[in-house]
Amino acid sequence: MIGETKAGDDPADGWFPESVAAGYDAPGGANLPEVVTPAVDVLEDLADGPVLEFAVGTGRIAVPLAARGVPVSGIELSRAMAARIASKPGGDAVEVTIGDMTRTRVVGQFSMVYLVFNTISNVTTQDGQVDVFRNAAAHLRPGGLFLVEVGLPGLRRLPPGQDIVPFAVAPGANGGGYVGFDQYDVVTQKFTSNHVTVSPDGTGQFRRIPFRYAWPAEMDLMARIAGMRLKYRWADWDRSEFTAESTKHVSIWERDPST
Numbered sequence: 001m002i003g004e005t006k007a008g009d010d011p012a013d014g015w016f017p018e019s020v021a022a023g024y025d026a027p028g029g030a031n032l033p034e035v036v037t038p039a040v041d042v043l044e045d046l047a048d049g050p051v052l053e054f055a056v057g058t059g060r061i062a063v064p065l066a067a068r069g070v071p072v073s074g075i076e077l078s079r080a081m082a083a084r085i086a087s088k089p090g091g092d093a094v095e096v097t098i099g100d101m102t103r104t105r106v107v108g109q110f111s112m113v114y115l116v117f118n119t120i121s122n123v124t125t126q127d128g129q130v131d132v133f134r135n136a137a138a139h140l141r142p143g144g145l146f147l148v149e150v151g152l153p154g155l156r157r158l159p160p161g162q163d164i165v166p167f168a169v170a171p172g173a174n175g176g177g178y179v180g181f182d183q184y185d186v187v188t189q190k191f192t193s194n195h196v197t198v199s200p201d202g203t204g205q206f207r208r209i210p211f212r213y214a215w216p217a218e219m220d221l222m223a224r225i226a227g228m229r230l231k232y233r234w235a236d237w238d239r240s241e242f243t244a245e246s247t248k249h250v251s252i253w254e255r256d257p258s259t
């Protein structure tokens with residue numbers, strides 16, 4: 001991260017330390033009911049027994065899913081994020097293991113493992129992303145499902161010679177403002193999301209967060225390596241068709257029912 005190191009942040013919490021966790025559940029954005037409910041509807045429908053959320057965060061999805069009677073466990077890297085789960089009504093129903101989803105194992109066989117909100121991209125190497133698929137498959141019973149929700153990289157918006165795609169320019173009411181842009185390396189498939197926030201007094205912060213993108217076809221191969229095959233690919237939680245104009249996908253692979 002370029003920018004201030006905030007007091008109270010534990011480096012072991014990665015990109016989601018206490019200073020980020022404290023604001024993660026603020027109303028609006030990804031916490032709006034119209035964002036959360038369609039995801040929980042699909043997950044409840046696909047669940048056929050206990051489920052496991054990789055990178056469960058503060059339980060934004062896991063807690064409402066558990067409230068519908070689905071047994072939910074989670075793996076999460078950041079203690080600061082995970083600590084929020086137990087303090088939510090019904091949060092104690094979600095059993096969380098602190099660890100890295102590329103290799104942490106929890107006891108049990110699950111009907112589904114799911115990984116939402118672009119978080120596969122937080123794993124910044126191809127080997128690491130393959131390990132996520134392998135670890136998901138290792139937690140599934142035969143015929144179990146692995147679901148990933150992730151945005152597509154903005155490569156079609158890159159003219160030749162350009163590597164930056166802006167996604168927000170928001171002047172503030174009293175001066176200052178916010179500018180956001182992604183910067184792509186199409187050779188390594190690494191990219192960064194860049195967030196420049198300037199306060200009215202002229203002070204500011206520049207946060208630069210690393211990611212790796214993988215095209216859906218590459219994820220299908222990762223799934224094959226892990227013993228799974230594509231079952232569904234939708235453009236969104238409404239199960240609409242995935243097309244050339246889609247900006248994200250919800251993909252579901254099935255572990256071989258015979259193994």
Ligand SMILES: C[S@@+](CC[C@H](N)C(=O)[O-])C[C@H]1O[C@@H](n2cnc3c(N)ncnc32)[C@H](O)[C@@H]1O
Pocket residue numbers: 013014015016054055056057058059060061075076077078081099100101102116117119122123
């Ligand atoms: C964008 S948040 C998503 C949280 C939650 N799934 C949600 O939908 O609100 C990303 C989360 O992934 C966690 N994370 C990132 N890399 C991880 C890894 N390798 N293993 C486990 N958790 C990870 C972060 O700590 C953070 O809580």
